Amino acid sequence: MQAFRFTLGALALATLAACGKQATETAAGDASSAAADNVQVVKIGSANPLTGPFAHWGRDSDNGVVLAIEEANAAGVTLGGQKVKFEVVSEDDQADPKVATQVAQRFVDAGVAGVVGHLTSGATIPASRIYSDAGVPMVAASVTSPKFTQQGYANTFRIIANDTQQGNALAAHAVGALGAKKIAVIDDRSTYGQGLADDFARAVEAAGGKVVKREYTTNSASDFMAILTSIKGSQPDLVFYGGMDAQAGPMVKQMKKVGLTVPYMGADGVNTAEFVKLGGEAANGSYASSAGASKEKMPGYAAFSERFKKRFGGDIQAYAPYTYDATRVLIDAMKRADSAEPAKYLAELPKTKLDGVTGPIAFDAKGDIVGGTVTLYRLENGAWKTVEAPAAQAASAAK
Incomplete structure (x- = not known):
């Protein structure tokens, strides 16, 4: 996917800041409640264009993350002997490289354990440096530019062909x-x-x-x-x-x-x-x-589509199956490491072998999916x- 540049006026910046502040305050309140219940809160960032002409792509992708998180919480996950509650921190990067780097920094400051996204190559590549510097793992579900995994970052992975x-x-x-x-x-x-x-x-x-x-x-x-x-x-x-x-x-x-x-x-x-x-x-x-299999050839598409439609009241637009699988990749690595600490579970991500909705998922030495379709x-x-x-x-x- 590509990046789209938009001119940001003062109003847009103010709105973006307010959204970020609201998301942070909500997450802080949820974290306090979870702490009282002796539950470990693990935040996963989801970055997409949620406004503008490509919001139909972005909201679809964000919904894939939300569904994966809700299902993981319903199944129950324990890490390090403590019950875990996963939370989605969704941000609007407007498919703009500059906004994307701001979103990336907010994710890092909020202490997200991993990131699914960004949607577009132009937004993802500049944001990926911030995640790399902070040691935050990211799994891209729709980024197709070969440059993404050619940067040599140890924390970047892609589950779709380039x-x-x-x-x-x-x-x-x-x-x-x-x-x-x-x-x-x-x-x-x-x-x-x-x-x-x-x-x-x-x-x-x-x-x-x-x-x-x-x-x-x-x-x-x-x-x-x-x-x-x-x-x-x-x-x-x-x-x-x-x-x-x-x-x-x-x-x-x-x-x-x-x-x-x-x-x-x-x-x-x-x-x-x-x-x-x-x-x-x-x-x-x-x-x-x-950059992927047709829905007829995705092994888990039919069942996933049914759950998706029931949850969100509409059909899949594009990349929801991939963001769903990307979220599962992060959680699966955490389970194998028995930890949501990025420094601990990052080592498990290159070892991923997961049967996803979109097909089998494993990574090569660069972080690209093996056998991309x-x-x-x-x-x-x-x-x-x-x-x-x-x-x-x-x-x-x-x-």
Whole structure:
């Protein structure tokens, strides 16, 4: 996922500070109550954009953490001979790198034992340094930028495939299965979008295709007519976009207006119901990927979806199964260490072997998930349908 920058006015900062203060005061009151009952309170931070255009992603992810915590508390956990009550400390990072670092510092100051998040790569990478300096473990459930685990931090883990794997799979499908030889590439210049587009472009050239046009926009743009008109002149066989649904939907509509009738392709930021809504009829026939298994192939999806809908009154949007599993990874490591102290249970995280809702979870030496899966989809009549990957494409995605 990518990072989105928003201008913070004084009102936004004041609101953010008030929310942080309220969360801290609530947690302090709960901690006092738990202490009176001889219960150890263990706080887990959940960082997501809870306001703004990507709140639908963020609230879904936060709900996954909440459900995992509630189920752990219902089952009962004891660490070091003392009963534990897990608490979620949810913060709105607005998918903004600067706000994300503020949120990270508040988490550290609040004494969280671990963090699930952040949602976007652009917010996560700067925040991860603060967690690393403080020795706080973090498990990312939707961060796909390869840079996240290339920093060399011992406290960072990811339970989802990365953008290199997505780029390889998408390029293999574009060049191999669709026969696209001339490809135009657009990105939004974010950590996520640009990195994904770079990986895709490299994979296209390696597969025998050619990037005939490379254009750029921003993650707040809505008018793409000039870019698309320029692209039309290069006569591409396919247009690829590295970015999110908020721009992808209007972009695919405008493609039709300028007479670009070739296939449109994106990654997990495009594979959403919001893209379908924004793109309308023009979105049909588009391709996208997800950095994970399809819901049909997730071993625990059906049961999890039922519990999720009962608890929150709505369907899963995107990453709730992954944040649920990420929370379980943290708690599982604490159980094996018999401690919620980061310095003690961090050593158990690299040894993780857990059967999650999303599939088996284990980490390599960098903290990446072993055997990360990429799934391809095509939009048909307003619904995303899985596309079977050819053998060569699957092999490319696995690299």
